[in-house]
Amino acid sequence: MNLLITPITNPVVLEAAGQLFLEKGFGATSMEAVAQRAGVSKQTLYSHFGGKDDLFKHVVANKVDHYDLAAIGRTLTWDLQHDLHALGKLFLSLLLDAEAVAMMRVVISEAHQNPRIAEMFYAMGPSRIIETLDTYFSGTTTTGNARSGGYLSTFRTVPEPIER
Numbered sequence: 001m002n003l004l005i006t007p008i009t010n011p012v013v014l015e016a017a018g019q020l021f022l023e024k025g026f027g028a029t030s031m032e033a034v035a036q037r038a039g040v041s042k043q044t045l046y047s048h049f050g051g052k053d054d055l056f057k058h059v060v061a062n063k064v065d066h067y068d069l070a071a072i073g074r075t076l077t078w079d080l081q082h083d084l085h086a087l088g089k090l091f092l093s094l095l096l097d098a099e100a101v102a103m104m105r106v107v108i109s110e111a112h113q114n115p116r117i118a119e120m121f122y123a124m125g126p127s128r129i130i131e132t133l134d135t136y137f138s139g140t141t142t143t144g145n146a147r148s149g150g151y152l153s154t155f156r157t158v159p160e161p162i163e164r
Contacts, residue, residue, distance in 0.1 A: 014059055
């Protein structure tokens, strides 16, 4: 998904939205509250994001982009050991990030009532990372260093919730 880069997608708006999603959860966060906290009008927020779903996707994508996981392909050396070590360090940093952990908790707690939140989170976070890895492994086949055979495509779907 191409995220439109506009002046409104600045850190202030994304930070305000991220904080509210963490504090109140996705369902209880309103666009009005985000606009108020960010110091923009609700109309401006809607004109740039369309709705809360799109804003949530931008917040998740911004976190992934902060760690540059989806764009790491530009810096890979095609040395499998070196590249996997670099990818692993970045991925582990993201997994241990307090805000990322808190956002995952929000997604987990609300996914049963609102499966759409899990799908959005997955599309903007894990799916982008898996695509980077899949591209890397597909690319290494030309050098003969590694080969995925498309195995990572197995992880492209959101897992079904476990019924208790």
